Amino acid sequence: xxxxxxxxxxxxxxxxxxxxxxxxxxxxxxxxxxxxxxxxxxxxxxxxxxxxxxxxxxxxxxxxxxxxxxxxxxxxxxxxxxxxxxxxxxxxxxxxxxxxxxxxxxxxxxxxxxxxxxxxxxxxxxxxxxxxxxxxxxxxxxxxxxxxxxxxxxxxxxxxxxxxxxxxxxxxxxxxxxxxxxxxxxxxxxxxxxxxxxxxxxxxxxxxxxxxxxxxxxxxxxxxxxxxxxxxxxxxxxxxxxxxxxxxxxxxxxxxxxxxxxxxxxxxxxxxxxxxxxxxxxxxxxxxxxxxxxxxxxxxxxxxxxxxxxxxxxxxxxxxxxxxxxxxxxxxxxxxxxxxxxxxxxxxxxxxxxxxxxxxxxxxxxxxxxxxxxxx
Amino acid sequence: xxxxxxxxxxxxxxxxxxxxxxxxxxxxxxxxxxxxxxxxxxxxxxxxxxxxxxxxxxxxxxxxxxxxxxxxxxxxxxxxxxxxxxxxxxxxxxxxxxxxxxxxxxxxxxxxxxxxxxxxxxxxxxxxxxxxxxxxxxxxxxxxxxxxxxxxxxxxxxxxxxxxxxxxxxxxxxxxxxxxxxxxxxxxxxxxxxxxxxxxxxxxxxxxxxxxxxxxxxxxxxxxxxxxxxxxxxxxxxxxxxxxxxxxxxxxxxxxxxxxxxxxxxxxxxxxxxxxxxxxxxxxxxxxxxxxxxxxxxxxxxxxxxxxxxxxxxxxxxxxxxxxxxxxxxxxxxxxxxxxxxxxxxxxxxxxxxxxxxxxxxxxxxxxxxxxxxxxxxxxxxxxxxxxxxxxxxxxxxxxxxxxxxxxxxxxxxxxxxxxxxxxxxxxxxxxxxxxxxxxxxxxxxxxxxxxxxxxxxxxxxxxxxxxxxxxxxxxxxxxxxxxxxxxxxxxxxxxxxxxxxxxxxxxxxxxxxxxxxxxxxx
Numbered sequence: 032x033x034x035x036x037x038x039x040x041x042x043x044x045x046x047x048x049x050x051x052x053x054x055x056x057x058x059x060x061x062x063x064x065x066x067x068x069x070x071x072x073x074x075x076x077x078x079x080x081x082x083x084x085x086x087x088x089x090x091x092x093x094x095x096x097x098x099x100x101x102x103x104x105x106x107x108x109x110x111x112x113x114x115x116x117x118x119x120x121x122x123x124x125x126x127x128x129x130x131x132x133x134x135x136x137x138x139x140x141x142x143x144x145x146x147x148x149x150x151x152x153x154x155x156x157x158x159x160x161x162x163x164x165x166x167x168x169x170x171x172x173x174x175x176x177x178x179x180x181x182x183x184x185x186x187x188x189x190x191x192x193x194x195x196x197x198x199x200x201x202x203x204x205x206x207x208x209x210x211x212x213x214x215x216x217x218x219x220x221x222x223x224x225x226x227x228x229x230x231x232x233x234x235x236x237x238x239x240x241x242x243x244x245x246x247x248x249x250x251x252x253x254x255x256x257x258x259x260x261x262x263x264x265x266x267x268x269x270x271x272x273x274x275x276x277x278x279x280x281x282x283x284x285x286x287x288x289x290x291x292x293x294x295x296x297x298x299x300x301x302x303x304x305x306x307x308x309x310x311x312x313x314x315x316x317x318x319x320x321x322x323x324x325x326x327x328x329x330x331x332x333x334x335x336x337x338x339x340x341x342x343x344x345x346x347x348x349x350x351x352x353x354x355x356x357x358x359x360x361x362x363x364x365x366x367x368x369x370x371x372x373x374x375x376x377x378x379x380x381x382x383x384x385x386x387x388x389x390x391x392x393x394x395x396x397x398x399x400x401x402x403x404x405x406x407x
Numbered sequence: 408x409x410x411x412x413x414x415x416x417x418x419x420x421x422x423x424x425x426x427x428x429x430x431x432x433x434x435x436x437x438x439x440x441x442x443x444x445x446x447x448x449x450x451x452x453x454x455x456x457x458x459x460x461x462x463x464x465x466x467x468x469x470x471x472x473x474x475x476x477x478x479x480x481x482x483x484x485x486x487x488x489x490x491x492x493x494x495x496x497x498x499x500x501x502x503x504x505x506x507x508x509x510x511x512x513x514x515x516x517x518x519x520x521x522x523x524x525x526x527x528x529x530x531x532x533x534x535x536x537x538x539x540x541x542x543x544x545x546x547x548x549x550x551x552x553x554x555x556x557x558x559x560x561x562x563x564x565x566x567x568x569x570x571x572x573x574x575x576x577x578x579x580x581x582x583x584x585x586x587x588x589x590x591x592x593x594x595x596x597x598x599x600x601x602x603x604x605x606x607x608x609x610x611x612x613x614x615x616x617x618x619x620x621x622x623x624x625x626x627x628x629x630x631x632x633x634x635x636x637x638x639x640x641x642x643x644x645x646x647x648x649x650x651x652x653x654x655x656x657x658x659x660x661x662x663x664x665x666x667x668x669x670x671x672x673x674x675x676x677x678x679x680x681x682x683x684x685x686x687x688x689x690x691x692x693x694x695x696x697x698x699x700x701x702x703x704x705x706x707x708x709x710x711x712x713x714x715x716x717x718x719x720x721x722x723x724x725x726x727x728x729x730x731x732x733x734x735x736x737x738x739x740x741x742x743x744x745x746x747x748x749x750x751x752x753x754x755x756x757x758x759x760x761x762x763x764x765x766x767x768x769x770x771x772x773x774x775x776x777x778x779x780x781x782x783x784x785x786x787x788x789x790x791x792x793x794x795x796x797x798x799x800x801x802x803x804x805x806x807x808x809x810x811x812x813x814x815x816x817x818x819x820x821x822x823x824x825x826x827x828x829x830x831x832x833x834x835x836x837x838x839x840x841x842x843x844x845x846x847x848x849x850x851x852x853x854x855x856x857x858x859x860x861x862x863x864x865x866x867x868x869x870x871x872x873x874x875x876x877x878x879x880x881x882x883x884x885x886x887x888x889x890x891x892x893x894x895x896x897x898x899x900x901x902x903x904x905x906x907x908x909x910x911x912x913x914x915x916x917x918x919x920x921x922x923x924x925x926x927x928x929x930x
Contacts, residue, residue: 257789258787258788258789258790259772259784259788259790260788262769262772262776262790265762265765266762266765266769266773269762269763269764269765270762270763270764270765273759273760273762273773274762275720276718276720276741276753276760276773277741277742277773277776278740278741278742278745278776280740
């Protein structure tokens with residue numbers, strides 16, 4: 032029997048830790064080219080439409096709107112991603128950001144949908160606060176289950192995504208359906224005071240959501256790397272027993288991490304709905320909450336890295352749409368790209384810490400149980 | 408006398424020039440070792456001297472870089488532990504690999520390659536254990552057994568394979584003095600039967616008593632072969648350490664009866680947190696200003712649970728159970744207790760006392776973010792990295808912590824140096840109460856002496872120091888009184904003047920304290 036094993040490297044290379052996301056990107060592009068040629072498309076043309084065409088706004092005045100579209104896609108990814116980074120650094124596995132995104136959108140939409148007569152400059156801030164609250168409350172459900180009943184937060188937070196999706200679906204088909212909407216499953220359109228303003232209305236659609244994302248990234252970066260609370264996050268995540276010795280409460284950290292990531296996901300949800308859509312529909316997210324998991328890891332759980340990663344993953348959404356139109360591939364290709372990217376990021380990270388050993392027929396296997404450092 | 412009349416060589420094992428390199432470190436450098444038939448051979452050396460690396464190569468779990476191993480005169484390549492077992496090498500590890508939820512016989516069956524029925528194994532194990540004076544119930548659940556009994560399982564497991572050479576790694580570190588005596592009788596019996604034993608230890612007295620030959624290692628090299636019976640403990644120690652270790656000086660303590668009680672423990676009980684942890688039962692203890700109290704005991708008798716309860720990692724139901732400087736602390740967590748002036752150093756350094764992947768400066772913050780909040784944390788919770796870094800470097804200087812780089816990760820330090828930092832981290836605060844579990848476990852002799860001296864100095868400066876340790880030598884060296892923990896109960900502390908190894912040993916083995924007092928009176 033041939034055996035394949037992962038053996039821990041005695042020390043890992045700092046250089047490759049930094050390079051890992053870039054290697055993962057290159058590998059994804061190569062694998063993507065392979066996929067396009069298997070689909071019978073010219074891989075170079077396909078990759079051009081996928082990754083270059085949406086960026087032509089950088090040098091072409093007439094395509095500047097495409098950069099705005101990129102900001103629209105990247106904003107929720109970055110907002111959710113930085114929240115998840117705090118969660119994952121503290122060793123809490125919130126997989127349900129998609130659901131918290133939806134609940135944030137539902138909570139925030141309450142004002143323009145249920146109380147359309149309430150208008151004025153206070154509406155938008157109130158909506159955003161409600162969105163934050165909705166996301167945080169929904170994230171505290173798995174937090175409560177974890178701390179009280181010791182349930183696995185990966186499962187509960189993931190399952191609550193489907194609850195949220197069905198709740199939204201029911202709301203827009205039932206109680207919140209637009210009475211003047213010809214029975215379409217959507218809410219009434221938000222009035223002007225409830226719409227998130229655009230940054231540069233003359234150039235494109237990008238709204239304040241992108242500004243929120245950048246501000247959140249900087250604030251969370253300061254929180255994690257410069258404050259006692261961030262120290263608590265890192266200690267409890269890396270070494271729970273040492274965290275308890277420090278006097279930090281693991282249970283309170285669960286609520287903090289889930290609350291923060293839920294709040295940011297909720298803010299992303301209400302920003303998306305009040306900015307890009309202007310109403311609630313049965314489906315309001317192309318999987319931002321899940322893609323943000325990839326963003327968080329591609330950004331190495333560093334909020335500033337996550338800004339870059341959010342732009343990259345935003346590009347895969349735009350490229351997917353562009354490639355659908357120009358070369359006629361399925362919209363599933365975008366998902367495939369995202370999946371490959373996560374695969375390669377995690378693969379690269381694993382191989383930084385471990386090396387693969389293939390041994391035949393159990394021969395001499397234990398003799399090498401501790402690898403020689405020089406080979407790392 | 409290389410060969411006997413029948414042509415077979417007298418030496419069972421000959422090792423020549425064995426070398427193992429990890430990165431830039433020569434863990435074993437050109438090591439020679441010869442073990443004759445029917446000989447108990449000691450392998451002496453400090454932590455990190457290369458003993459374990461050597462043994463791992465003999466047992467096939469590490470591959471030598473160069474060198475030769477001859478077994479019964481034949482050159483052999485020991486590529487895996489199963490090859491070693493087939494040759495006739497058996498090993499009893501320091502850290503047992505037993506499943507607590509299985510019986511002794513089931514654990515033995517797991518290590519055998521064939522599928523002998525459990526009943527047969529149990530019968531064999533029972534017969535063998537009685538014939539060697541190590542009685543064992545093969546159907547007892549491992550989780551219910553004492554550490555000494557667990558070690559018997561490992562020894563029986565090893566003997567069942569009828570080895571010619573048995574390697575024992577620090578076997579007495581988990582035993583009471585009386586249990587150790589019993590083990591020595593078994594080992595002497597094995598020697599009479601012509602079996603050879605490689606006995607790894609750093610306890611010089613027992614090596615002198617038991618072993619026929621000794622090989623001493625230091626920094627990966629063999630520094631001498633000798634007959635331990637012709638050496639003194641001091642001369643062996645010199646070979647091990649290389650130079651004279653500074654003696655710890657215990658300044659005479661003044662009369663403690665009137666000193667203030669800084670740490671009071673009243674009727675501390677704790678239910679077991681897991682099926683295999685030890686419950687604590689009615690522990691009472693006072694530690695006064697100026698004194699060092701030692702808590703002796705065999706590993707696994709509740710010391711870890713006791714430390715967690717006193718440190719506040721686990722709270723007590725009643726506030727008065729633990730009192731610090733006269734204030735109730737039983738309902739305070741570890742931060743609250745630190746704020747009352749207490750400091751704690753746990754047994755496990757990496758992962759408990761320190762976060763392995765964080766730099767030293769952040770590990771300083773780990774235990775002092777609340778007590779030194781003003782100095783280390785500024786407005787809005789922002790960290791004052793400059794002040795933290797200066798404090799960390801100060802501790803490094805005072806405790807002579809050897810490190811590479813300005814602020815390395817905790818995991819990059821050797822065990823001894825990290826321990827010096829962790830003790831220094833607390834001493835730097837001049838705590839009123841210091842509770843430390845296993846202060847010098849795995850620390851080289853020089854660093855250990857330094858740590859012990861600093862504990863005594865802290866106490867003489869007016870603090871109360873509680874030291875939990877399995878190292879009796881250490882406790883006799885630094886304590887003003889020693890209490891013994893057995894099965895979750897703590898004996899009355901014996902003043903150092905009236906404490907003897909025999910008395911402490913009996914208490915460690917679970918003798919009733921009252922019974923002991925009578926024995927002492929009649930004697």
